[in-house]
Amino acid sequence: MIPAAFEYYRPKDMAGVLSVLEEHGDDARVVAGGHSLIPMMKLRMAEVPHLIDLQDVAGLTGISIDAGRIRIGAMTTQHEIINHAGLTDAAPIMREASLQIADPQVRYMGTVGGNVANGDPGNDMPGLMQCLDATFILVGPDGERSVAARDFYEAAYMTDRADDEVLTAVEFAAPNAGYAYEKQKRKIGDYATAAAAVLITKEGGACASASIAMTNLSDTPVYSADAGAALVGSSLDDASMKAAVDAMLGDIDPTEDNRGPVEFKRHAASVILRRAIENAWDRA
Amino acid sequence: MNKELTREERTDALGGMGCKRKRVEDARFTQGKGNYVDDIQLPGMLQGDFVRSPYAHARVKSIDSSAAMALDGVIAVLTAEDLAPLGLHWMPTLAGDKQMVLADGKVLFQGQEVAFVVAKDRYIAADAVELVEVDYEELPVLTDPFAAMESDVVLREDLLGDGGSLPDGAHGPRKHPNHIFTWEVGEKDATEQVLDEADVVAEETVYYHRTHPCPLETCGCVASMDKVNGKLTLHGTFQAPHAIRTVVSLISGIEEHNIRVISPDIGGGFGNKVGAYPGYVCSVVASIVTGVPVKWVEDRMENLMTTAFARDYHMTGKISATKEGKITGLHCHVTADHGGFDACADPTKFPAGFMNICTGSYDIPTAYLAVDGVYTNKAPGGVSYRCSFRVTEAAYFIERMVEVLAIELSMDAAELRRINFIKKEQFPYQSALGWEYDSGDYHTAWDKALKAVDYDGLRAEQAQRVEEFKAGKTRKLMGVGLTHFTEIVGAGPVKNCDILGLGMFDSCEIRIHPTGSAIARLGTISQGQGHATTFAQILATEIGLPADSITIEEGDTDTAPYGLGTYGSRSTPVAGAATAMAGRKIRAKAQMIAAYLLEVHDDDVEFDVDRFVIKGAPEKFKTMKEIAFAAYNQAIPGIEPGLEAVSYYDPPNMTYPFGAYVCVMDIDVDTGVTDIRRFYALDDCGTRINPMIIEGQVHGGLTEALAVALGQEIAYDDMGNVKTGTLMDFFLPTAWEVPNYETDHTVTPSPHHPIGAKGVGESPHVGGVPCFSNAVNDAFRAFGLRHTNMPHDHWRIWKTANDLGLHG
Numbered sequence A: 001m002i003p004a005a006f007e008y009y010r011p012k013d014m015a016g017v018l019s020v021l022e023e024h025g026d027d028a029r030v031v032a033g034g035h036s037l038i039p040m041m042k043l044r045m046a047e048v049p050h051l052i053d054l055q056d057v058a059g060l061t062g063i064s065i066d067a068g069r070i071r072i073g074a075m076t077t078q079h080e081i082i083n084h085a086g087l088t089d090a091a092p093i094m095r096e097a098s099l100q101i102a103d104p105q106v107r108y109m110g111t112v113g114g115n116v117a118n119g120d121p122g123n124d125m126p127g128l129m130q131c132l133d134a135t136f137i138l139v140g141p142d143g144e145r146s147v148a149a150r151d152f153y154e155a156a157y158m159t160d161r162a163d164d165e166v167l168t169a170v171e172f173a174a175p176n177a178g179y180a181y182e183k184q185k186r187k188i189g190d191y192a193t194a195a196a197a198v199l200i201t202k203e204g205g206a207c208a209s210a211s212i213a214m215t216n217l218s219d220t221p222v223y224s225a226d227a228g229a230a231l232v233g234s235s236l237d238d239a240s241m242k243a244a245v246d247a248m249l250g251d252i253d254p255t256e257d258n259r260g261p262v263e264f265k266r267h268a269a270s271v272i273l274r275r276a277i278e279n280a281w282d283r284a
Numbered sequence B: 001m002n003k004e005l006t007r008e009e010r011t012d013a014l015g016g017m018g019c020k021r022k023r024v025e026d027a028r029f030t031q032g033k034g035n036y037v038d039d040i041q042l043p044g045m046l047q048g049d050f051v052r053s054p055y056a057h058a059r060v061k062s063i064d065s066s067a068a069m070a071l072d073g074v075i076a077v078l079t080a081e082d083l084a085p086l087g088l089h090w091m092p093t094l095a096g097d098k099q100m101v102l103a104d105g106k107v108l109f110q111g112q113e114v115a116f117v118v119a120k121d122r123y124i125a126a127d128a129v130e131l132v133e134v135d136y137e138e139l140p141v142l143t144d145p146f147a148a149m150e151s152d153v154v155l156r157e158d159l160l161g162d163g164g165s166l167p168d169g170a171h172g173p174r175k176h177p178n179h180i181f182t183w184e185v186g187e188k189d190a191t192e193q194v195l196d197e198a199d200v201v202a203e204e205t206v207y208y209h210r211t212h213p214c215p216l217e218t219c220g221c222v223a224s225m226d227k228v229n230g231k232l233t234l235h236g237t238f239q240a241p242h243a244i245r246t247v248v249s250l251i252s253g254i255e256e257h258n259i260r261v262i263s264p265d266i267g268g269g270f271g272n273k274v275g276a277y278p279g280y281v282c283s284v285v286a287s288i289v290t291g292v293p294v295k296w297v298e299d300r301m302e303n304l305m306t307t308a309f310a311r312d313y314h315m316t317g318k319i320s321a322t323k324e325g326k327i328t329g330l331h332c333h334v335t336a337d338h339g340g341f342d343a344c345a346d347p348t349k350f351p352a353g354f355m356n357i358c359t360g361s362y363d364i365p366t367a368y369l370a371v372d373g374v375y376t377n378k379a380p381g382g383v384s385y386r387c388s389f390r391v392t393e394a395a396y397f398i399e400r401m402v403e404v405l406a407i408e409l410s411m412d413a414a415e416l417r418r419i420n421f422i423k424k425e426q427f428p429y430q431s432a433l434g435w436e437y438d439s440g441d442y443h444t445a446w447d448k449a450l451k452a453v454d455y456d457g458l459r460a461e462q463a464q465r466v467e468e469f470k471a472g473k474t475r476k477l478m479g480v481g482l483t484h485f486t487e488i489v490g491a492g493p494v495k496n497c498d499i500l501g502l503g504m505f506d507s508c509e510i511r512i513h514p515t516g517s518a519i520a521r522l523g524t525i526s527q528g529q530g531h532a533t534t535f536a537q538i539l540a541t542e543i544g545l546p547a548d549s550i551t552i553e554e555g556d557t558d559t560a561p562y563g564l565g566t567y568g569s570r571s572t573p574v575a576g577a578a579t580a581m582a583g584r585k586i587r588a589k590a591q592m593i594a595a596y597l598l599e600v601h602d603d604d605v606e607f608d609v610d611r612f613v614i615k616g617a618p619e620k621f622k623t624m625k626e627i628a629f630a631a632y633n634q635a636i637p638g639i640e641p642g643l644e645a646v647s648y649y650d651p652p653n654m655t656y657p658f659g660a661y662v663c664v665m666d667i668d669v670d671t672g673v674t675d676i677r678r679f680y681a682l683d684d685c686g687t688r689i690n691p692m693i694i695e696g697q698v699h700g701g702l703t704e705a706l707a708v709a710l711g712q713e714i715a716y717d718d719m720g721n722v723k724t725g726t727l728m729d730f731f732l733p734t735a736w737e738v739p740n741y742e743t744d745h746t747v748t749p750s751p752h753h754p755i756g757a758k759g760v761g762e763s764p765h766v767g768g769v770p771c772f773s774n775a776v777n778d779a780f781r782a783f784g785l786r787h788t789n790m791p792h793d794h795w796r797i798w799k800t801a802n803d804l805g806l807h808g
């Protein structure tokens, strides 16, 4: 539980961050809240000779809501998300999901940027961002670019972000929809056994649109377009519910761990998804 | 002169037994002012760290520490080869086995100590650990004790005799090279006959999984050898500091008076800190070699993976009864997985601890128990995690067997218990497996508990829930968990209890100061139990000085009288008794002084709360404060000056606390998620010294019981890798997972204990585990379940439901 030696940098601006990243390549990494990275360093599963702390970098925090478009700075903590009244109004699923992440101590430190950039399939925000169809803003030596959350994740800890890029914000449209984030976990502070993010809109008693994403059931977050499509046009009768769940089961690929064998996880995923859909439908 | 206080006011002013005195320790603990081993900083102190085996079974072909030694700040890298000339590459275990201090040619479990790096600080030490190159040759791994008993893979070649013969072990003949001992109690033939002839026999195999005490503070020490005066000071997380001093002396050859062992504040022990670990030996050697202090403190993973586990008992039971439900016999066989070395912390003559308390609270006329200890490629240990020696295993076994018997008989499990309880008038009760239960009143406790929870109402609600479930109206089942446990604590009588030959008495030494305050020192050591609070209360009542004027000190072998330490709920039964007895010696001398001061005969004065009064003339008295002063300033004919006493207490018997617990649980059949709606715990620990501390102990013990029953385990894969090495996977409940506990009590004092106290710290764990587990099992009884093993985490509950066809 003692990390290897590392050099610590604390630049004041993005130029400072990028120059260290450029100089040291994949020997350098940024640290945000540190609640994923530092445990990995202490276990010596991540070796980071050059650690760049983002906390003094200007312009990375804050939540803005403008004409239905939400922007959350990468360094915004889960605690801040939970306590932001405007965000809770515009996208209540953010609060609902954040409250199910870790525990209050971790949430004081853990950031949205760290959570989505980490690439750990256990993190809850990546699935949530798929559901919201969010866009990630990255900055690198060649300037700024944006990438859809649904295109960002490649494999566990592998994302579309280049080693010399920093994620600065996540953006998404305020979802005017019924919502639910359902998560089964073993205890407070645990990653999901299975979790589901659901947004549903209703028109005249029928489902007009549905967006469904799952957490910790594959080596990346799972956006299940087919599951959402199975609901559209229905009034959530048994058949369409079953079709949605079956579609989701076709998209996930869980592995056995201490939370249980694959068979159980698939069962838990379907139960959790059903509950999330019912909940979102009631709120739509 | 103040207004004369009433007797009651004088009693209250003492803060003695029975009052809810606030814990005197808490001011320092809650303000971060505790002093734990890792807080100790000595000048020039070095830091030790282990190179540990990544393999569960391997030969160690070579160790190359040259790269580590080349690192700036590395002082030494010790291997078995360095310890061998001192005879310290192996050490004796508490169970009569021996254990490698550092890998001597092979390793037997993942995480085993291979080399000890000593460096200027812990960062350098950790870097150096990575640089030590060890060449391993992997060997076949045995993680299953049944497979180990069949295998030709010999784990402990060191125990083979000439030509591969099998010499006896510490506990008699061995059947197989991987077999450690067979321990038998009771009457085998008679029990088998009873079972053969019985109306009804219920059989079940119950696995009590491996877990770990996981104290918040991990194990560690600071060894400091003063080469000038030849004195070794060893600070450490020791639950038994005196025993550690004796062991260190015996294995190091340092004379015992030259060893000072200090247990500073300890952040929880729960049995994990009873034994001796390689880290202690290596730190001592390193300090002797370097001449400066050496600290070693485990990290969390090392604690979970290598220092003393608990449980891992495969128990097969048969219980017989008449068709009316009167139990006639009990047969129990245990295959005990001890890991690579037998390092169980049990009294010497009890290789399976007090597992023979497995007849529980029931009058079972005929019984037989056999335990086979087995070596596997897992970490050594087998400690009593918040229980007296193997008592949780015993209580779990019998409380599951009674439930299974109730199913076999189609009887209500509460009623089955009631008709089999040992009756009040049967105490002292001689059990079929050899214990003399000192006292108990089980029926009263049971009736009180069932009434408190409206037991009949719960069963009616449960039956209705089953109907609703079958009708598809709910997916939740309801379980009612029952437990009536009897513990055996306070080890113990020297005639049958010793550890490494040291009798399990305990001690207290009291010095009264001239101004009427006092210090008392004991052979025990608090790890959070609140000894400084409660022992002062015992003394306040015994000697009539306020508890607030009495300092309690433990843990320094240079000052405290010899004792065997704190575990197995022995502090109050043994050291608490010594405290009362030492207090009575003080009182006896005080009586003579009072009589002298009052100018009457000794027999003409009597003790009254905080003073001696002249019999029949209570207005004539001397307070204990006055007497204390007189002891130091008056020349009293025939009486030595001073007021001190010491008592060594050898208990005539164990004490037998008991309790009646009920748990009401709702279970989501689809996700396996449990919700504890209600938990009622009635404890009878005899005389109650501090009700608030009792309540705290009960809450803590129940929480650790919940942990064990619902998820806490040390799990291995087939390669012997530990799968639960961090707190992400090893379940340690927080306030979030813990339900509201309702506590209650009855009082049945121990007839042989000076103040009638029995010990309570472990009862809630012993009773809690079966209670939670019975609730889970009970929820599925209506669907044909007889038994499902712990830990009842989500997926296992889900699997139970799935196997019963409850998922459609």
Ligand SMILES: Cc1cc2nc3c(=O)[nH]c(=O)nc-3n(C[C@H](O)[C@H](O)[C@H](O)COP(=O)(O)OP(=O)(O)OC[C@H]3O[C@@H](n4cnc5c(N)ncnc54)[C@H](O)[C@@H]3O)c2cc1C
Pocket: A029, A030, A031, A032, A033, A034, A035, A036, A037, A038, A039, A054, A074, A075, A100, A101, A102, A103, A106, A109, A110, A111, A112, A113, A114, A115, A116, A117, A118, A122, A123, A124, A125, A165, A166, A167, A168, A189, A190, A191, A192
């Ligand atoms: C006990 C515990 C329980 C937890 N439970 C949960 C849970 O249930 N659900 C959950 O989602 N999370 C959980 N977490 C993780 C927690 O939410 C993390 O804090 C979060 O995932 C990462 O955020 P961070 O700011 O701490 O990132 P860091 O640890 O600082 O960084 C994580 C990774 O992201 C990279 N990174 C960080 N910021 C940026 C950026 N702006 N641009 C590019 N790369 C960046 C870092 O280089 C690093 O590789 C838990 C953590 C702990 C300790």
